[in-house]
Amino acid sequence: xxxxxxxxxxxxxxxxxxxxxxxxxxxxxxxxxxxxxxxxxxxxxxxxxxxxxxxxxxxxxxxxxxxxxxxxxxxxxxxxxxxxxxxxxxxxxxxxxxxxxxxxxxxxxxxxxxxxxxxxxxxxxxxxxxxxxxxxxxxxxxxxxxxxxxxxxxxxxxxxxxxxxxxxxxxxxxxxxxxxxx
Amino acid sequence: xxxxxxxxxxxxxxxxxxxxxxxxxxxxxxxxxxxxxxxxxxxxxxxxxxxxxxxxxxxxxxxxxxxxxxxxxxxxxxxxxxxxxxxxxxxxxxxxxxxxxxxxxxxxxxxxxxxxxxxxxxxxxxxxxxxxxxxxxxxxxxxxxxxxxxxxxxxxxxxxxxxxx
Numbered sequence: 001x002x003x004x005x006x007x008x009x010x011x012x013x014x015x016x017x018x019x020x021x022x023x024x025x026x027x028x029x030x031x032x033x034x035x036x037x038x039x040x041x042x043x044x045x046x047x048x049x050x051x052x053x054x055x056x057x058x059x060x061x062x063x064x065x066x067x068x069x070x071x072x073x074x075x076x077x078x079x080x081x082x083x084x085x086x087x088x089x090x091x092x093x094x095x096x097x098x099x100x101x102x103x104x105x106x107x108x109x110x111x112x113x114x115x116x117x118x119x120x121x122x123x124x125x126x127x128x129x130x131x132x133x134x135x136x137x138x139x140x141x142x143x144x145x146x147x148x149x150x151x152x153x154x155x156x157x158x159x160x161x162x163x164x165x166x167x168x169x170x171x172x173x174x175x176x177x178x179x180x181x182x
Numbered sequence: 183x184x185x186x187x188x189x190x191x192x193x194x195x196x197x198x199x200x201x202x203x204x205x206x207x208x209x210x211x212x213x214x215x216x217x218x219x220x221x222x223x224x225x226x227x228x229x230x231x232x233x234x235x236x237x238x239x240x241x242x243x244x245x246x247x248x249x250x251x252x253x254x255x256x257x258x259x260x261x262x263x264x265x266x267x268x269x270x271x272x273x274x275x276x277x278x279x280x281x282x283x284x285x286x287x288x289x290x291x292x293x294x295x296x297x298x299x300x301x302x303x304x305x306x307x308x309x310x311x312x313x314x315x316x317x318x319x320x321x322x323x324x325x326x327x328x329x330x331x332x333x334x335x336x337x338x339x340x341x342x343x344x345x346x347x
Contacts, residue, residue, distance in 0.1 A: 048219030127245035158241035
């Protein structure tokens with residue numbers, strides 16, 4: 001009886017160990033794959049959030065400049081390049097982001113890598129120029145790896161005519177038959 | 183006892199299969215979420231490019247107003263150089279006419295940081311108003327839902343009609 005019990009116990013123990021090893025092996029492989037995927041997902045999530053933040057920052061810079069530029073005085077011209085400056089409707093000189101945006105840190109992870117305003121003057125004297133703005137945001141963060149991620153936005157803004165055009169051609173100064181431009 | 187061994191193995195396999203299937207679903211969800219974030223990021227860029235399409239028309243309208251000033255012989259008018267139709271032009275275009283008519287597939291890619299965008303601008307131009315719809319796509323076919331759409335209408339508040347030709 002005792003002998004039988006021991007044999008029975010040994011049989012059972014052997015099988016259980018093999019099962020356990022296979023079980024742990026499969027479990028280990030599976031968990032390592034799953035953890036890799038999970039870590040990757042977390043990183044992706046972080047990248048997505050930072051991209052969103054970089055886009056928001058770029059949009060805000062564009063919006064800030066665009067709002068001032070749309071009401072700028074087109075006759076006074078717009079100075080472009082890595083900085084942008086123009087004359088506002090009330091006559092004051094405006095330089096949005098008084099130091100040029102390039103290099104500006106939005107947060108510890110997000111920086112303006114480059115900013116350029118390309119001014120395309122109109123062939124018509126006195127007509128508003130086109131200002132083509134390109135901004136590249138750079139994301140540098142330990143959580144997304146050593147390579148920085150860059151995101152470029154581009155748009156074009158044209159100042160609107162808000163003034164009485166009579167001021168351009170004095171010949172029409174006293175012509176009341178045409179509407180004023182305000 | 184032997185029967186029990188078999189059951190244990192099947193149980194383990196079943197349990198692992200169920201876990202694998204559920205985790206695949208979970209990771210699929212995370213992946214989809216990431217792809218959507220990337221798409222949203224592209225939408226941001228596309229929205230600015232769509233605005234550019236409208237802004238170029240706006241710029242030509244402003245120029246026309248300046249040209250109309252002092253030129254009352256009706257050679258200059260509100261929607262001069264802005265015709266009706268579907269166009270594809272870049273930011274240097276100063277005439278929206280047959281020279282920039284849209285082609286199939288679209289042929290003026292806008293390259294920004296490795297992504298390619300295509301812009302199609304639909305214009306309805308008349309003597310009283312110009313309606314502009316700017317669409318930005320990632321594919322040259324210009325089909326499907328655009329990444330961004332911007333619409334604007336410019337009214338002829340100068341009230342000078344174009345010449346009847």
